[in-house]
Amino acid sequence: MAIERTFSIIKPDATRRNITGKITDKLEAAGLRVIASKRIHMTRDQAEGFYAVHKERPFFNDLVTFMISGPVVVQVLEGENAISQNREVMGATNPADAAPGTIRAEFAESIEANSVHGSDGPDTAKTEIAFFFSDGEIVG
Numbered sequence: 001m002a003i004e005r006t007f008s009i010i011k012p013d014a015t016r017r018n019i020t021g022k023i024t025d026k027l028e029a030a031g032l033r034v035i036a037s038k039r040i041h042m043t044r045d046q047a048e049g050f051y052a053v054h055k056e057r058p059f060f061n062d063l064v065t066f067m068i069s070g071p072v073v074v075q076v077l078e079g080e081n082a083i084s085q086n087r088e089v090m091g092a093t094n095p096a097d098a099a100p101g102t103i104r105a106e107f108a109e110s111i112e113a114n115s116v117h118g119s120d121g122p123d124t125a126k127t128e129i130a131f132f133f134s135d136g137e138i139v140g
């Protein structure tokens, strides 16, 4: 099994409800190690840049507005098969489809306010980590 790194965001709906610890607990229980973490309030430019891949989607503007509606916690997670492991513990994008016990099933409010983001593959993970963290901020 490969030790991988992935990128995670605990979204504004979760910081608002003060459940960042509960969510991090789920990540750690799934075998993921938080090797970098910071609480930030994204600018519109940052959110638009981060989600640029979705800019033609009808939900893009609402997504960006939501992501800058409050602070978020950005994290780098490390572990065996971290990318798929994180996606599994997050659950489906739409909480209505998320398996019981997953973060989104337990905590998400809607498809937009779905508590967490996680990279969807190795290339995305690399790009997303570099978007928010310098090498010196990541302590494995």
Ligand code: CMP
Residues within 6 Å of the ligand: 054, 059, 063, 093, 111, 112, 113, 114, 116, 117, 118
């Ligand atoms: P995330 O993993 O952060 O990546 C893009 C986000 O767009 C996604 O999670 C959802 O929170 C959000 N989103 C809002 N509406 C939709 C939609 N209709 N389909 C997919 N994603 C959506």
